[in-house]
Amino acid sequence: MLLALPAARAHLMPAGQGGVRVDADSVFAIVSIPVSAFKGFDDDGDGRMSLDEINKHREALLAQAAKLMEFRNAGATPTLVFEDLLIPHLHEPGAPPVATDVIAMQRWRWPGPITALSFRAPWLGKDAATLTVRATDGKRTEVLTLTAQCARQQFFREPPSASRPPSGRCPR
Known part of the structure; x- marks a missing residue:
């Protein structure tokens, strides 16, 4: 089934949100x-x-964006293989060609499989209070909330069960 949203509500990625897809040795x-x-x-x-x-x-903005989204796999730093920046609503009818948030798209790759993926958003706490990130790895999905007090989180820290959904809490 195809679901269509009204143009005024359709956004590539709402402010304060993100998505991560894990695929073997890389993350999009x-x-x-x-x-x-x-x-x-x-x-201006x-x-x-x-x-x-x-x-x-x-070029300068892409270099900054690469530092604003920090991924690690069991502590290892990945190689950036793709990046771009977009204005979220640029193609909506009547939308101004300016934004207070931009969409950063990146693909990172490690030399081996991803086993312990963590994500850090060092910009949290300035003007943004939280960032909610939905991660998918095959059939597993987890939603984490990052804050200035907990700007780094590890995805899929513990296996989910029917009685215990994945935790989105900051590690102590």
Whole structure:
């Protein structure tokens, strides 16, 4: 079944949310990051990011985005194999070509299989209070909430059971 949302409500990724797909030795992530987490792009001083600003500062913004989403697999750092930035509502009818959040899309790869995936969002606590990330690995799905007090979380820490769903709590 195909479900269509009204154009005014359809967004690539709502603010404060993200998605992660695990596939053997790699991760594909799409995360909404507040514009305030990026530095050195706001040419007109409006506190928002425009398509022109993304295009003009693309290399510097991509380098910053790669540091704003930190993945580890059992402590190992991955190799970034793809990245891009988008304005979430750019193609909606009547939408302005500026945003207070941008969508960062990245694909990371490790030399071996993913066994203990963790994610950190170092920008939390500035203007964003929380980030909710839904991770999928095959048939497993887990939703974690990251905050300034708990900006790093490990996915799939314990196997889910019927009586105990996966925990989204910050490790102590």
